[in-house]
């Protein structure tokens with residue numbers, strides 16, 4: 001029997017002064033070369049916002065505080081079905097100022113107006129529209 005995987009994913013949409021923390025998916029992973037927000041699979045019993053903050057710390061070294069769920073998207077990729085929880089997060093107040101400007105393990109701070117030009121996975125499209133409306137057109 002060919003059973004498809006369904007993964008619940010917590011994603012940290014980390015905002016600071018209208019900039020967002022964005023990386024590029026590694027060549028060894030699914031959707032290699034696509035841009036991405038920090039995130040990954042929820043552990044069993046782990047809430048998506050907790051997952052988003054944990055994955056962000058693991059992947060970028062930045063401690064963040066989840067603020068609100070911006071969007072929930074269900075999407076079928078070839079490799080799996082995903083339940084995506086996009087959580088708006090902000091850096092913890094105590095983080096050193098230099099972490100808010102420099103690259104973090106390959107993740108970079110990108111101004112909101114540059115988001116539409118990036119190559120995000122298909123499931124991110126409604127989130128990018130939402131961010132443009134909230135941070136560029138407002």
Ligand SMILES: Nc1nc2c([nH]c(=O)n2[C@@H]2O[C@H](COP(=O)(O)OP(=O)(O)OP(=O)(O)O)[C@@H](O)[C@H]2O)c(=O)[nH]1
Nearest residue numbers: 009011030031035036037038039040041082121123124
């Ligand atoms: N991190 C991240 N994943 C995203 C985004 N958009 C999106 O569709 N995804 C999808 O969400 C899933 C994330 O899973 P992952 O494989 O990166 O998670 P992980 O690090 O826990 O997995 P691993 O331990 O197998 O490497 C992938 O299917 C990925 O394509 C995004 O903006 N950020």
